[in-house]
Amino acid sequence: SQQGEEDPQALSIQEGENATMNCSYKTSINNLQWYRQNSGRGLVHLILIRSNEREKHSGRLRVTLDTSKKSSSLLITASRAADTASYFCATFDSNYQLIWGAGTKLIIKP
Amino acid sequence: DADVTQTPRNRITKTGKRIMLECSQTKGHDRMYWYRQDPGLGLRLIYYSFDVKDINKGEISDGYSVSRQAQAKFSLSLESAIPNQTALYFCATSDRLAGETQYFGPGTRLLVL
Numbered sequence: 001s002q003q004g005e006e007d008p009q010a011l012s013i014q015e016g017e018n019a020t021m022n023c024s025y026k027t028s029i030n031n032l033q034w035y036r037q038n039s040g041r042g043l044v045h046l047i048l049i050r051s052n053e054r055e056k057h058s059g060r061l062r063v064t065l066d067t068s069k070k071s072s073s074l075l076i077t078a079s080r081a082a083d084t085a086s087y088f089c090a091t092f093d094s095n096y097q098l099i100w101g102a103g104t105k106l107i108i109k110p
Numbered sequence: 111d112a113d114v115t116q117t118p119r120n121r122i123t124k125t126g127k128r129i130m131l132e133c134s135q136t137k138g139h140d141r142m143y144w145y146r147q148d149p150g151l152g153l154r155l156i157y158y159s160f161d162v163k164d165i166n167k168g169e170i171s172d173g174y175s176v177s178r179q180a181q182a183k184f185s186l187s188l189e190s191a192i193p194n195q196t197a198l199y200f201c202a203t204s205d206r207l208a209g210e211t212q213y214f215g216p217g218t219r220l221l222v223l
Contacts, residue, residue: 031210042114042200042214043153088152092210097168100152 005101006089012107019076021104023089024069030092032065032072037086037103046074046087076106084108113137116201116215123191124223131186131218133201141204142184143212144168144176146197153200159184160206191222 007022025032031050035043049056049065049072056063062075076083086103093099114135123129133142140161145153155168157176165176173195177185188195198219202212 033211040198040217040219042216043202043212045211045213048211090152097155097158098153098210098212100154102150102152 006087006104008104009102010105010107012109013079015079015081015108015110017079019079019083019106019108021074021087021106023072023074023101025072025089025091025099025101026070027091027093029067032063033090033098034061034063034072034074035088035090037088039085043088079106079108081108081110114201114203114213114215116199116218118218119216120219122221122223125192127191129188129191129220131188131199131201131220133184133186133215135182135201135203135213135215137203137205137213138181139203139205139213140181141206142178143202143204144174144184144186145200145202146170146195147200147217148197156186156199188220188222191220193222196220196222 005024031048033048034046037043047058047063049063060077065072084107086105088103090098090100117132143158144156147153154170156174157168159165159178162178175187198217200217201215204212
Protein backbone atom coordinates (compact mmCIF):
# COMPACT_ATOMS: atom_id res chain seq x y z
CA SER A 1 0.00 0.00 0.00
CA GLN A 2 1.18 3.52 -0.64
CA GLN A 3 1.21 5.86 2.31
CA GLY A 4 1.89 9.05 0.46
CA GLU A 5 0.03 10.55 -2.43
CA GLU A 6 1.56 13.39 -4.38
CA ASP A 7 -0.43 16.10 -6.06
CA PRO A 8 -0.36 17.02 -8.87
CA GLN A 9 0.72 13.92 -10.78
CA ALA A 10 2.38 16.13 -13.37
CA LEU A 11 3.40 19.78 -13.44
CA SER A 12 4.83 21.82 -16.30
CA ILE A 13 6.12 25.35 -15.68
CA GLN A 14 8.42 27.90 -17.24
CA GLU A 15 12.01 28.17 -16.13
CA GLY A 16 12.30 30.72 -13.36
CA GLU A 17 8.83 30.09 -11.94
CA ASN A 18 8.21 28.41 -8.61
CA ALA A 19 6.98 24.82 -8.43
CA THR A 20 4.84 23.49 -5.61
CA MET A 21 4.09 19.84 -5.01
CA ASN A 22 1.94 18.37 -2.28
CA CYS A 23 1.98 15.09 -0.43
CA SER A 24 -0.72 13.59 1.75
CA TYR A 25 -0.25 10.59 4.00
CA LYS A 26 -2.47 8.35 6.07
CA THR A 27 -0.91 7.45 9.40
CA SER A 28 1.09 9.24 12.08
CA ILE A 29 4.74 9.72 11.19
CA ASN A 30 8.14 10.39 12.75
CA ASN A 31 9.43 12.14 9.67
CA LEU A 32 8.66 12.77 6.03
CA GLN A 33 11.26 12.80 3.30
CA TRP A 34 11.38 14.15 -0.23
CA TYR A 35 13.42 12.52 -2.98
CA ARG A 36 14.12 13.39 -6.60
CA GLN A 37 14.43 10.90 -9.45
CA ASN A 38 15.86 11.87 -12.80
CA SER A 39 14.45 9.82 -15.65
CA GLY A 40 14.94 6.12 -14.95
CA ARG A 41 17.71 6.70 -12.44
CA GLY A 42 18.10 6.14 -8.73
CA LEU A 43 16.44 8.41 -6.22
CA VAL A 44 18.35 11.17 -4.49
CA HIS A 45 17.45 12.40 -1.04
CA LEU A 46 16.50 16.08 -0.93
CA ILE A 47 15.27 16.91 2.54
CA LEU A 48 13.86 15.35 5.70
CA ILE A 49 11.38 17.07 7.98
CA ARG A 50 10.53 15.68 11.40
CA SER A 51 7.05 15.53 12.85
CA ASN A 52 7.82 18.32 15.34
CA GLU A 53 8.98 20.68 12.59
CA ARG A 54 6.68 22.86 10.51
CA GLU A 55 9.04 24.22 7.90
CA LYS A 56 12.51 23.50 6.61
CA HIS A 57 14.72 25.09 3.99
CA SER A 58 17.58 23.78 1.90
CA GLY A 59 18.87 26.07 -0.83
CA ARG A 60 15.99 26.67 -3.24
CA LEU A 61 13.85 24.04 -1.51
CA ARG A 62 11.25 24.78 1.12
CA VAL A 63 9.29 22.01 2.77
CA THR A 64 6.32 22.43 5.06
CA LEU A 65 4.60 19.84 7.19
CA ASP A 66 1.10 19.99 8.65
CA THR A 67 0.60 16.94 10.84
CA SER A 68 -3.00 17.91 11.65
CA LYS A 69 -3.84 17.65 7.95
CA LYS A 70 -1.35 14.84 7.31
CA SER A 71 0.15 16.78 4.45
CA SER A 72 3.42 18.24 3.27
CA SER A 73 4.43 20.54 0.46
CA LEU A 74 7.67 20.95 -1.45
CA LEU A 75 8.38 24.33 -3.01
CA ILE A 76 11.18 24.76 -5.52
CA THR A 77 11.90 28.43 -6.12
CA ALA A 78 13.38 29.93 -9.27
CA SER A 79 13.14 26.65 -11.16
CA ARG A 80 15.85 25.54 -13.58
CA ALA A 81 15.87 23.08 -16.45
CA ALA A 82 17.93 20.73 -14.27
CA ASP A 83 15.01 20.51 -11.83
CA THR A 84 13.10 18.46 -14.42
CA ALA A 85 12.53 15.16 -12.62
CA SER A 86 10.02 13.18 -10.62
CA TYR A 87 9.63 14.06 -6.96
CA PHE A 88 8.54 11.58 -4.32
CA CYS A 89 7.56 11.89 -0.71
CA ALA A 90 8.16 9.01 1.67
CA THR A 91 7.21 8.32 5.27
CA PHE A 92 8.18 5.67 7.75
CA ASP A 93 5.54 3.18 8.81
CA SER A 94 5.37 1.40 12.15
CA ASN A 95 7.80 -1.27 10.89
CA TYR A 96 10.45 1.35 10.09
CA GLN A 97 9.89 0.88 6.38
CA LEU A 98 9.75 3.82 3.99
CA ILE A 99 6.39 4.01 2.23
CA TRP A 100 6.41 5.93 -1.02
CA GLY A 101 3.93 8.00 -2.95
CA ALA A 102 3.51 7.71 -6.72
CA GLY A 103 5.39 10.94 -7.36
CA THR A 104 4.95 14.25 -9.17
CA LYS A 105 6.54 14.56 -12.58
CA LEU A 106 7.94 18.08 -12.95
CA ILE A 107 8.87 19.51 -16.34
CA ILE A 108 10.66 22.84 -16.56
CA LYS A 109 10.27 24.48 -19.94
CA PRO A 110 13.13 26.71 -21.14
CA ASP B 111 24.99 7.48 -5.58
CA ALA B 112 28.23 5.97 -6.93
CA ASP B 113 28.85 4.31 -3.57
CA VAL B 114 25.94 1.96 -4.25
CA THR B 115 26.33 -0.15 -7.36
CA GLN B 116 24.00 -2.60 -9.02
CA THR B 117 24.68 -5.29 -11.58
CA PRO B 118 23.50 -5.87 -14.18
CA ARG B 119 22.07 -2.51 -15.25
CA ASN B 120 19.82 -4.11 -17.82
CA ARG B 121 18.62 -7.68 -18.14
CA ILE B 122 16.29 -9.50 -20.49
CA THR B 123 15.21 -12.98 -19.46
CA LYS B 124 12.54 -15.52 -20.25
CA THR B 125 9.66 -16.75 -18.17
CA GLY B 126 10.72 -19.48 -15.78
CA LYS B 127 14.38 -18.53 -15.63
CA ARG B 128 16.17 -17.88 -12.35
CA ILE B 129 18.05 -14.63 -12.21
CA MET B 130 20.04 -12.74 -9.63
CA LEU B 131 20.47 -9.02 -9.21
CA GLU B 132 23.42 -7.87 -7.17
CA CYS B 133 24.02 -4.82 -5.03
CA SER B 134 27.25 -3.65 -3.47
CA GLN B 135 27.94 -0.62 -1.32
CA THR B 136 31.04 1.10 -0.05
CA LYS B 137 29.24 3.43 2.34
CA GLY B 138 29.73 1.16 5.34
CA HIS B 139 26.00 1.16 6.01
CA ASP B 140 24.42 -1.67 7.95
CA ARG B 141 20.97 -1.51 6.36
CA MET B 142 20.13 -2.51 2.80
CA TYR B 143 16.90 -2.63 0.83
CA TRP B 144 15.47 -3.90 -2.43
CA TYR B 145 12.65 -2.02 -4.14
CA ARG B 146 10.80 -2.34 -7.40
CA GLN B 147 9.32 0.52 -9.35
CA ASP B 148 6.63 0.15 -11.96
CA PRO B 149 5.84 2.88 -14.51
CA GLY B 150 4.01 5.80 -12.98
CA LEU B 151 4.24 4.37 -9.49
CA GLY B 152 6.36 4.90 -6.45
CA LEU B 153 8.68 2.33 -4.97
CA ARG B 154 7.50 -0.82 -3.28
CA LEU B 155 9.69 -2.63 -0.79
CA ILE B 156 10.58 -6.24 -1.57
CA TYR B 157 13.03 -7.16 1.19
CA TYR B 158 15.21 -5.36 3.68
CA SER B 159 18.10 -6.27 5.91
CA PHE B 160 19.22 -4.40 9.01
CA ASP B 161 22.42 -6.42 9.32
CA VAL B 162 24.01 -9.56 7.91
CA LYS B 163 21.91 -11.91 10.03
CA ASP B 164 18.68 -9.98 9.71
CA ILE B 165 16.42 -10.42 6.67
CA ASN B 166 12.86 -9.16 6.54
CA LYS B 167 10.06 -9.38 4.02
CA GLY B 168 8.66 -6.19 2.62
CA GLU B 169 5.34 -5.41 1.04
CA ILE B 170 5.79 -7.58 -2.07
CA SER B 171 8.21 -10.42 -1.28
CA ASP B 172 6.34 -13.25 -3.03
CA GLY B 173 8.37 -14.64 -5.93
CA TYR B 174 11.61 -13.13 -4.65
CA SER B 175 14.39 -14.19 -2.30
CA VAL B 176 17.46 -12.39 -0.99
CA SER B 177 20.89 -13.12 0.38
CA ARG B 178 23.03 -10.83 2.52
CA GLN B 179 26.45 -12.26 1.83
CA ALA B 180 28.32 -9.57 3.70
CA GLN B 181 27.59 -6.16 5.14
CA ALA B 182 28.39 -4.66 1.75
CA LYS B 183 26.49 -7.09 -0.48
CA PHE B 184 22.80 -7.80 -0.83
CA SER B 185 21.47 -9.93 -3.69
CA LEU B 186 17.94 -10.31 -4.98
CA SER B 187 16.85 -13.49 -6.77
CA LEU B 188 13.84 -14.22 -8.88
CA GLU B 189 13.47 -17.98 -8.55
CA SER B 190 11.23 -18.40 -11.59
CA ALA B 191 10.76 -15.13 -13.42
CA ILE B 192 7.34 -14.15 -14.70
CA PRO B 193 6.34 -11.25 -17.00
CA ASN B 194 4.72 -9.18 -14.26
CA GLN B 195 8.12 -8.97 -12.58
CA THR B 196 9.20 -6.72 -15.42
CA ALA B 197 10.15 -3.52 -13.60
CA LEU B 198 12.96 -1.24 -12.49
CA TYR B 199 14.72 -2.60 -9.42
CA PHE B 200 16.58 -0.45 -6.94
CA CYS B 201 18.91 -1.26 -4.12
CA ALA B 202 19.27 1.24 -1.29
CA THR B 203 21.26 1.58 1.90
CA SER B 204 20.95 3.47 5.13
CA ASP B 205 22.88 3.84 8.33
CA ARG B 206 21.22 3.05 11.63
CA LEU B 207 23.31 5.67 13.40
CA ALA B 208 22.97 8.42 10.81
CA GLY B 209 19.24 8.36 10.46
CA GLU B 210 16.59 7.45 8.03
CA THR B 211 17.94 8.81 4.74
CA GLN B 212 18.34 6.16 2.08
CA TYR B 213 20.97 6.11 -0.65
CA PHE B 214 20.08 4.48 -3.93
CA GLY B 215 21.88 2.57 -6.60
CA PRO B 216 21.34 3.38 -10.29
CA GLY B 217 18.77 0.64 -10.79
CA THR B 218 18.44 -2.54 -12.83
CA ARG B 219 15.94 -2.55 -15.67
CA LEU B 220 14.52 -6.09 -15.96
CA LEU B 221 12.38 -7.38 -18.81
CA VAL B 222 10.80 -10.81 -18.49
CA LEU B 223 9.50 -12.18 -21.78
